Amino acid sequence: MTHTLILLRHGNSEWNQKNLFTGWVDVGLTDQGRAEATRAGEMIAAFEKQPDVQYTSLLKRAIHTANIALQVADLDWLPVKRSWRLNERHYGALQGKDKAQTLDEFGEEKFMTWRRSFDVPPPVLGDDAEYSQVHDKRYEGIDGEIPRTESLELVIDRMLPYWESDITKDLAASKTVLVTAHGNSLRALVKHLDGISDDAIASLNIPTGIPLVYELDDNFMPIKPAYYLDPEAAAAGAAAVASQGKK
Numbered sequence: 001m002t003h004t005l006i007l008l009r010h011g012n013s014e015w016n017q018k019n020l021f022t023g024w025v026d027v028g029l030t031d032q033g034r035a036e037a038t039r040a041g042e043m044i045a046a047f048e049k050q051p052d053v054q055y056t057s058l059l060k061r062a063i064h065t066a067n068i069a070l071q072v073a074d075l076d077w078l079p080v081k082r083s084w085r086l087n088e089r090h091y092g093a094l095q096g097k098d099k100a101q102t103l104d105e106f107g108e109e110k111f112m113t114w115r116r117s118f119d120v121p122p123p124v125l126g127d128d129a130e131y132s133q134v135h136d137k138r139y140e141g142i143d144g145e146i147p148r149t150e151s152l153e154l155v156i157d158r159m160l161p162y163w164e165s166d167i168t169k170d171l172a173a174s175k176t177v178l179v180t181a182h183g184n185s186l187r188a189l190v191k192h193l194d195g196i197s198d199d200a201i202a203s204l205n206i207p208t209g210i211p212l213v214y215e216l217d218d219n220f221m222p223i224k225p226a227y228y229l230d231p232e233a234a235a236a237g238a239a240a241v242a243s244q245g246k247k
């Protein structure tokens with residue numbers, strides 16, 4: 001039996017637009033981001049398999065993207081499950097910092113190590129820092145510890161248990177699942193699904209607002225390569241993400 005999974009990175013956010021490291025900071029969508037979410041909804045509406053359930057992080061850029069897309073697809077009623085485990089990677093002390101300035105200050109190697117290495121987290125964010133989440137009510141009582149920084153490896157460590165405990169259960173029940181999340185939490189899931197090496201994952205970038213479709217076997221592994229519903233726009237969007245900080 002084939003199971004269908006649709007991954008969607010949130011649309012352009014206020015801090016994507018300002019070129020700031022975002023992580024767990026809860027910023028909204030820009031007009032461009034809302035337009036991308038609308039287009040994603042049109043693509044989902046035209047897709048042969050309609051989602052039966054939607055998953056999001058606890059961050060509003062993902063929640064609003066899902067809401068807009070599902071409204072456009074006339075699927076507002078869809079059951080929703082949210083988890084901190086789908087949040088963006090916690091960017092530690094880089095949260096709120098300008099990407100271009102960070103690149104200038106620390107140089108390309110360090111900048112790219114922090115952005116895209118598999119297992120090197122950025123410096124820890126202090127609990128009293130402006131962009132810390134340790135006092136944020138939404139994370140009270142979560143089943144885990146609030147991160148102060150994360151590498152991609154640490155994102156995989158907290159995301160995969162949720163994939164296994166919840167998302168695959170819905171897939172097993174023959175539901176088409178829509179996961180609306182973030183650049184790095186989706187890179188973590190794609191790394192797992194496509195068996196991408198720790199080195200090769202550095203060059204994988206997920207564009208904003210374009211649905212990525214997986215068809216999975218009963219072990220929840222791909223039976224064929226995943227595909228974007230708008231491959232040309234996805235390639236351009238991924239290239240734009242890759243070059244962030246460099247303009």
Ligand SMILES: O=C(O)[C@@H](CO)OP(=O)(O)O
Binds near residue numbers: 016023088091244
């Ligand atoms: O700032 C962030 O949280 C992420 C996603 O926008 O950025 P990057 O692509 O640099 O990992």
